Amino acid sequence: MKKVLTITTALTLLASAAHADLTVMSWGGAYGEAQTNAFVKPFMEKTGVKTVMVDSDNPATPIKAMVESGNVTVDVASVEYADAIRLCDEGILEPIDPASLPAGSDGTAAKDDFLPGAVTECGVSTDIWANIFAYDTTKFTGDNVPKTVADFFDLQKFPGKRGLKKGAKAVLELALMADGVAAKDVYTTLSTPEGVDRAFKKLDTIKKDVVWWEAGAQAPQLLADGEVSMTTAYNGRIFAAAINEGKPFAIVWDGQIYENEMFVIPKGAPNMKDAKDFVAFATSTEGLRSSAEQISYGPARKSALKEPLIFKDGKTEMGPHLPTSPDNMKNALETSSTFWVDHDAELNERFQAWLSQ
Amino acid sequence: MAEPLAAAGNAGAAPAPELLTTADGRPLRAALAKAQTRARRRAFLLVVPLLAFVLLTFLVPIGYMLQRSFQHDGFSSAAPALDAWFAANPKFDPANPPEEAFAALVDDLKRMQADRTTGIAGTRINYTVPGTVSLFKSGARDAETLTPPFKDGLIATNPRWAEPKVWLAMASASHNTTPEFYYVASDYKLTDNGWERGAPNERIYLYLFAKTFLVSGIITCICLILAFPVAHLLATLPMSRASLLMILVLLPFWTSLLVRTSAWIALLQEQGVVNNMLVKIGLVADGNRLAMMYNMTGTIVAMTHVLLPFMILPLYSVMRTIPVSYTRAARSLGATSWTTFRRVYLPQTLPGIAAGSLLVFILAVGYYITPALVGGADGQLISNLISFHMAKSNWSLAAALAGMLLVAILVLYWIYDKLIGIDRLKLG
Numbered sequence: 001m002k003k004v005l006t007i008t009t010a011l012t013l014l015a016s017a018a019h020a021d022l023t024v025m026s027w028g029g030a031y032g033e034a035q036t037n038a039f040v041k042p043f044m045e046k047t048g049v050k051t052v053m054v055d056s057d058n059p060a061t062p063i064k065a066m067v068e069s070g071n072v073t074v075d076v077a078s079v080e081y082a083d084a085i086r087l088c089d090e091g092i093l094e095p096i097d098p099a100s101l102p103a104g105s106d107g108t109a110a111k112d113d114f115l116p117g118a119v120t121e122c123g124v125s126t127d128i129w130a131n132i133f134a135y136d137t138t139k140f141t142g143d144n145v146p147k148t149v150a151d152f153f154d155l156q157k158f159p160g161k162r163g164l165k166k167g168a169k170a171v172l173e174l175a176l177m178a179d180g181v182a183a184k185d186v187y188t189t190l191s192t193p194e195g196v197d198r199a200f201k202k203l204d205t206i207k208k209d210v211v212w213w214e215a216g217a218q219a220p221q222l223l224a225d226g227e228v229s230m231t232t233a234y235n236g237r238i239f240a241a242a243i244n245e246g247k248p249f250a251i252v253w254d255g256q257i258y259e260n261e262m263f264v265i266p267k268g269a270p271n272m273k274d275a276k277d278f279v280a281f282a283t284s285t286e287g288l289r290s291s292a293e294q295i296s297y298g299p300a301r302k303s304a305l306k307e308p309l310i311f312k313d314g315k316t317e318m319g320p321h322l323p324t325s326p327d328n329m330k331n332a333l334e335t336s337s338t339f340w341v342d343h344d345a346e347l348n349e350r351f352q353a354w355l356s357q
Numbered sequence: 358m359a360e361p362l363a364a365a366g367n368a369g370a371a372p373a374p375e376l377l378t379t380a381d382g383r384p385l386r387a388a389l390a391k392a393q394t395r396a397r398r399r400a401f402l403l404v405v406p407l408l409a410f411v412l413l414t415f416l417v418p419i420g421y422m423l424q425r426s427f428q429h430d431g432f433s434s435a436a437p438a439l440d441a442w443f444a445a446n447p448k449f450d451p452a453n454p455p456e457e458a459f460a461a462l463v464d465d466l467k468r469m470q471a472d473r474t475t476g477i478a479g480t481r482i483n484y485t486v487p488g489t490v491s492l493f494k495s496g497a498r499d500a501e502t503l504t505p506p507f508k509d510g511l512i513a514t515n516p517r518w519a520e521p522k523v524w525l526a527m528a529s530a531s532h533n534t535t536p537e538f539y540y541v542a543s544d545y546k547l548t549d550n551g552w553e554r555g556a557p558n559e560r561i562y563l564y565l566f567a568k569t570f571l572v573s574g575i576i577t578c579i580c581l582i583l584a585f586p587v588a589h590l591l592a593t594l595p596m597s598r599a600s601l602l603m604i605l606v607l608l609p610f611w612t613s614l615l616v617r618t619s620a621w622i623a624l625l626q627e628q629g630v631v632n633n634m635l636v637k638i639g640l641v642a643d644g645n646r647l648a649m650m651y652n653m654t655g656t657i658v659a660m661t662h663v664l665l666p667f668m669i670l671p672l673y674s675v676m677r678t679i680p681v682s683y684t685r686a687a688r689s690l691g692a693t694s695w696t697t698f699r700r701v702y703l704p705q706t707l708p709g710i711a712a713g714s715l716l717v718f719i720l721a722v723g724y725y726i727t728p729a730l731v732g733g734a735d736g737q738l739i740s741n742l743i744s745f746h747m748a749k750s751n752w753s754l755a756a757a758l759a760g761m762l763l764v765a766i767l768v769l770y771w772i773y774d775k776l777i778g779i780d781r782l783k784l785g
Contacts, residue, residue: 058748086750089476089494161627166734191488207734211651214729226628338491344749346487352742353561355734356568 021050022274025063026078028055029217030240034294035078035126039282042290046281049274060087063266067092072268075275078126082337082344084262088122094265095122100276104303105285113285115324117334118300123262124283127297130258130323130332131170134238135230136223137248149255149331152230153178153206163222163231166212166355168347169340170257173333174232175202177255183333190339196347200354212355223249239296239321243311251321253328259335260300298324419763426538426756431481432530435474436465440531451521451528452549458524459508466500469493484751485526485537485547492517521549538757562758565739566765572657572738573721579661580668580717581710588672588709592679603673610666618727621659625649651733659727664720668713675709711777719766 024040026032036053044051054074056062060083066072079087087093101124104113111119118125133152139160140146146158152174164171173186179202181189189195211228213219219233220241235256241247263282265275281287288299292309296318299305309318319325323332377385433440438461443449449458469475479493492515503510512519526547529535537547544560545552554560587606591599609617624630627646635641649655679702687697725740732741739762746755773779 061748061750064750086476086480086490089473089490090480091473091477210734212733218730225626227626341490342483342488345484345746345751345754348745348749349561350559352565352737353558355737356561356564357558 024076025059025074038291075269081259084123093122102284123264125260125300129297130235130256132235133232139229149178160229163228168351172199175199187336258323296321298322422756426760430533431477435478438464443531451524463507466497470497538753542757569738577718584668592676655731656736664717667716671712672709
């Protein structure tokens with residue numbers, strides 16, 4: 001059985017990775033492009049190690065299959081925080097020694113320089129991204145613009161359809177925060193059956209006006225098409241549409257739900273040493289800064305935030321667009337990976353049942 | 358060798374049938390058999406690549422998937438002490454497990470911590486009792502410091518260790534082979550009293566199975582109604598005009614699925630082309646635009662369009678072979694056009710209808726991308742949940758759901774074979 005997996009995985013990746021010394025797997029799109037420019041190209045220039053970037057819908061799924069089949073062709077993968085924890089617990093990932101990570105540009109040791117939680121046993125944060133909601137600035141103007149997370153659920157004051165991600169994660173938290181639960185109490189509330197009922201009850205109030213989206217690119221599209229007047233989205237997608245394409249979108253940071261994106265090394269990676277060098281290089285102060293200048297996801301090192309970051313267009317200052325900016329952090333919730341590792345399947349079944357009611 | 362045989366034949370003592378021989382004197386039967394074996398072997402060698410391909414990329418993965426749906430050794434391999442205890446005490450009381458059980462559990466938790474298998478074991482239990490990954494992780498961390506009596510000690514660290522359903526789940530997971538994934542896939546939940554039907558607001562899978570089959574049936578019917586006249590036109594038009602029409606059928610067939618789905622979104626959404634037109638000509642008020650996308654309507658429209666060629670092509674290939682003279686004969690014998698159609702033409706197109714319907718139905722049942730993009734709240738089908746569990750690495754539940762889907766399809770195929778006969782199927 002393992003052989004079959006081995007052969008199919010090998011065939012899939014043979015073409016792309018045949019002659020590379022180091023293979024990095026990420027999410028493609030604007031994000032993959034940003035990582036190629038910020039990490040892969042400079043690493044190749046600096047070390048001469050031939051590095052290629054391959055895309056996946058969610059790198060966590062193929063690397064698990066690879067490690068289970070015993071034929072690993074990817075050296076470094078970009079995965080969600082909860083997946084970095086889960087795969088590490090399942091023994092799929094190589095532990096990364098925090099002492100091997102470079103000190104910050106100001107000399108602070110890595111373990112003090114990284115924000116809390118940004119370095120785990122098997123993963124190092126490459127950026128911090130957020131689930132936010134954004135609105136169309138041509139539909140709401142002047143003083144009558146949505147400012148708080150509760151406004152997302154206020155159909156009287158802010159008429160129009162709402163875009164929401166079709167899934168339990170980040171949607172139930174949003175509903176609870178809009179219902180008045182403080183960010184710090186969200187997960188304790190959501191751990192009780194009453195808390196879950198409360199979240200669904202809040203969602204009931206807008207259910208008939210929701211357009212559900214699934215792929216990250218759909219959210220800005222719905223907003224641009226005028227299908228919705230507000231939508232939740234990944235903040236980088238809205239930034240790209242607003243700054244790069246000049247769309248009239250504005251982000252509401254109140255009630256943002258942020259998390260780290262992690263670089264991990266699958267167990268049995270063919271080029272272990274280069275992989276570790278690559279992770280250290282990419283997550284250095286310079287590496288994280290260069291990534292944050294490509295796309296509006298924040299660096300997880302304090303030293304990387306000391307000097308202003310300028311977007312690749314040469315004029316837009318990134319600071320106010322990052323989830324980690326102090327102004328944006330006033331009412332923010334960090335995704336609890338522990339909670340979602342425990343309850344993802346359960347709450348999604350409930351969510352799907354609720355959707356079809 | 359040939360001599361005695363020929364002699365026996367010539368002697369003619371017994372009226373045995375004369376043994377035919379080849380030119381070099383071998384018995385014809387043996388020579389033929391040999392030649393046929395050789396031909397068969399050559400034919401087999403020709404299909405070997407395909408056979409190997411099908412076996413490797415289709416049958417083995419399906420077998421592997423089915424095996425996954427009832428086998429999982431995540432817990433049993435990580436917890437040998439508890440396995441042994443469960444094997445020795447099959448009739449323990451889950452509401453009040455004895456001290457030895459807890460001692461075995463603590464022993465296993467220590468081992469899990471050392472072997473780094475806490476996540477695997479916890480995830481396995483979490484499949485049936487949500488919230489236990491963190492229970493096992495914290496339990497494994499605390500196990501080092503525990504001293505007897507383990508029962509009170511462990512429950513003091515987390516009262517969930519006393520829950521009967523946790524013990525029921527562990528007892529069940531100590532076997533490699535388990536039907537549990539099929540229970541979950543049938544909307545059953547593990548409670549303190551064993552497996553019970555989930556609360557109405559938690560049931561989802563059986564409902565989605567039913568909905569998937571219903572939607573696929575509707576799409577098949579619509580495809581048939583739309584495709585029949587088109588295929589007839591294609592089959593009866595002169596060749597030059599028919600091939601132009603054929604291109605119109607095939608062009609969308611060759612276009613990427615994603616492109617076609619996105620095109621439907623652009624057409625049918627609230628600010629889309631169709632709604633804009635309706636508003637412009639005054640049929641619909643601007644504030645009251647039709648919701649044709651992100652619901653079941655959108656799913657059915659887009660999927661019908663995507664699957665239509667799979668109905669047209671088999672119908673066309675069958676209709677082309679129906680001689681016009683039959684219908685002419687029926688008409689000249691006094692049948693009305695309706696009778697001619699019903700009793701002469703339609704029965705002859707049955708193999709095409711059957712093939713097209715089967716193709717469209719089976720493709721629709723497994724459809725995934727289109728419902729995901731245009732389905733909205735109520736346009737979800739079972740494949741979307743299978744994909745969710747694949748991504749969230751509950752491969753066993755995904756396999757159980759896929760297994761149930763496979764069995765349902767096979768049952769339908771069997772009924773189809775009984776009703777219509779698979780030998781009458783004509784794909785082209």
